[in-house]
Amino acid sequence: MMPSVQTPIINPALKGFGCLRCSHEIPVGDWFEGCPQCLSRGQPTSLRPMLEKSPSKLGDPHKSGLWRYSGWLPYLQGVTLGEGNTSTIDMQVLARDLGLRKIGLKNEGQNPSGSHKDRMSCLVVTRALDMGAKKVVAASSGNAGASIALYAAAAGLECSVICTPAVSSIFRRAITMTGAQVLTVEASAERWDLMAEMVTHQGWFPATNYLNPPVGSNPFGVDGLKSIAFELFEAGVTASLDAVVVPTSRGDLLWGIYRGFVELREAGLVQAIPRLYAVEPFPRIAQVLEGAHPQSWFPGETELFSIGGATVAYQALAAIEGSGGGAIVVDDAAVERDQITLARNGCFAELSSAATLTGLRRLLDQGRIRHGESVVLIATAHGYKELPGTGRTK
Numbered sequence: 001m002m003p004s005v006q007t008p009i010i011n012p013a014l015k016g017f018g019c020l021r022c023s024h025e026i027p028v029g030d031w032f033e034g035c036p037q038c039l040s041r042g043q044p045t046s047l048r049p050m051l052e053k054s055p056s057k058l059g060d061p062h063k064s065g066l067w068r069y070s071g072w073l074p075y076l077q078g079v080t081l082g083e084g085n086t087s088t089i090d091m092q093v094l095a096r097d098l099g100l101r102k103i104g105l106k107n108e109g110q111n112p113s114g115s116h117k118d119r120m121s122c123l124v125v126t127r128a129l130d131m132g133a134k135k136v137v138a139a140s141s142g143n144a145g146a147s148i149a150l151y152a153a154a155a156g157l158e159c160s161v162i163c164t165p166a167v168s169s170i171f172r173r174a175i176t177m178t179g180a181q182v183l184t185v186e187a188s189a190e191r192w193d194l195m196a197e198m199v200t201h202q203g204w205f206p207a208t209n210y211l212n213p214p215v216g217s218n219p220f221g222v223d224g225l226k227s228i229a230f231e232l233f234e235a236g237v238t239a240s241l242d243a244v245v246v247p248t249s250r251g252d253l254l255w256g257i258y259r260g261f262v263e264l265r266e267a268g269l270v271q272a273i274p275r276l277y278a279v280e281p282f283p284r285i286a287q288v289l290e291g292a293h294p295q296s297w298f299p300g301e302t303e304l305f306s307i308g309g310a311t312v313a314y315q316a317l318a319a320i321e322g323s324g325g326g327a328i329v330v331d332d333a334a335v336e337r338d339q340i341t342l343a344r345n346g347c348f349a350e351l352s353s354a355a356t357l358t359g360l361r362r363l364l365d366q367g368r369i370r371h372g373e374s375v376v377l378i379a380t381a382h383g384y385k386e387l388p389g390t391g392r393t394k
Contacts, residue, residue, distance in 0.1 A: 009078070043314070160182075250316065
C-alpha cells in the first residue's frame with residue numbers, strides 16, 4: 001500500500017464509548033481523560049469505542065493491512081503508511097527446546113516506523129484531521145514519539161514530542177527528521193505536566209496519556225491494536241492458541257489485543273480468549289495483582305526503555321483479569337541473552353521485545369504456561385532502533 005492521506009470517514013456504526021471499569025456509556029467525542037465518572041472519583045479509566053453491531057465479515061478483501069478491518073474500527077478510512085499485516089514467525093526450534101507445541105512471534109518491527117505504535121498513530125492522526133486539529137503532541141522517549149511524528153508529517157500536521165534526557169540519539173533523529181519538535185524535560189512524570197498544559201491551554205491534540213495517575217493513550221488509537229488479534233486469527237494461529245506474552249508498560253497493547261479477541265469471540269469466530277501475560281522489567285502490575293494500590297508509584301531501573309515507567313493503568317488489569325492471565329517480571333541480563341537467542345532464530349528485536357521470551361521461560365518455570373501449549377510472543381519493535389547501553393529508564 002502506498003502512503004495515503006484520504007479524507008477521514010468515521011464509521012457510521014460507532015455509537016459511543018464505554019468505560020472499562022464502570023461500563024458508563026457516553027457519546028462519540030474526544031474524551032482525552034477517559035471516563036468522566038471514574039475521573040471524578042479519582043480513578044482514571046480508559047474508554048473503548050462501541051459499535052452498533054459487528055460487521056458481517058472480518059476483513060475487507062478490497063483493503064490491506066490494518067484498514068482491512070476498518071469496519072471494526074472507529075474510522076473507515078484515513079491516514080495510512082501501510083501499517084499492519086505483519087508476519088507471525090513460526091519459531092519451531094525454540095518451541096522444541098522449550099517443550100511447547102508451538103511458538104509464534106508476531107513481528108511488529110515490520111510496521112512503517114518499526115513498531116506496533118503505527119497501528120495507533122494512523123487512527124490518532126486520522127481523528128486529529130477529522131476534528132480540524134493542526135498540531136499533535138505525544139509524551140514519549142521512544143517508539144510512540146517516532147511513530148506519531150512520522151504520521152503527523154505525512155498528514156501535514158505540526159508535531160511535538162516531549163522526551164526526557166534519556167531519549168537515544170536514534171529516536172531523537174527519527175523524530176526531528178520528520179520536522180517534529182523535541183521538547184525535553186528532566187523527569188518522566190514532568191512530560192505529562194507539560195503535555196497537559198499544551199492540550200488544555202494551547203490546543204494541541206493528544207496522542208498519548210498526560211494524566212497522573214495514567215489513563216492510557218488516545219482511545220481512537222488504542223482501538224487500532226485490535227487488528228493484531230484479527231491478523232493472528234486470519235493467519236490460523238488462534239485455533240489452538242493458549243497464551244499471548246506481551247511487553248507492557250501502561251497496557252495500551254495488552255488491552256488492544258485483549259479487546260480484539262473479545263470481539264472475535266462475540267462474533268463467533270473464536271471460542272476462547274487466550275491468556276494474556278504482561279512482561280515488565282520490575283514489579284508494578286505484579287504488585288497490584290498481589291494487593292498493592294493500583295495508583296501507587298512503582299519505581300525501578302531498567303535498560304528496557306520501551307516498557308519502563310513507574311505507574312499502572314486500569315486497562316492492563318482489565319485485560320489480565322478478563323483473559324485469566326497475569327504478569328511476569330524479568331531482569332535485564334536475562335533479556336539481553338534472549339535478544340541474542342531471538343536473533344539467532346530469525347528475529348532481531350529490540351530489547352523490550354526480547355523480554356517476551358524471557359518472560360515465557362519464567363512462566364514455564366512457574367507452571368503458569370504448561371509444556372505442550374501454544375504461545376504467541378509479541379515483538380513490538382526491531383533491534384535497529386536502539387543503541388546498547390542507552391535509554392535507561394527509572
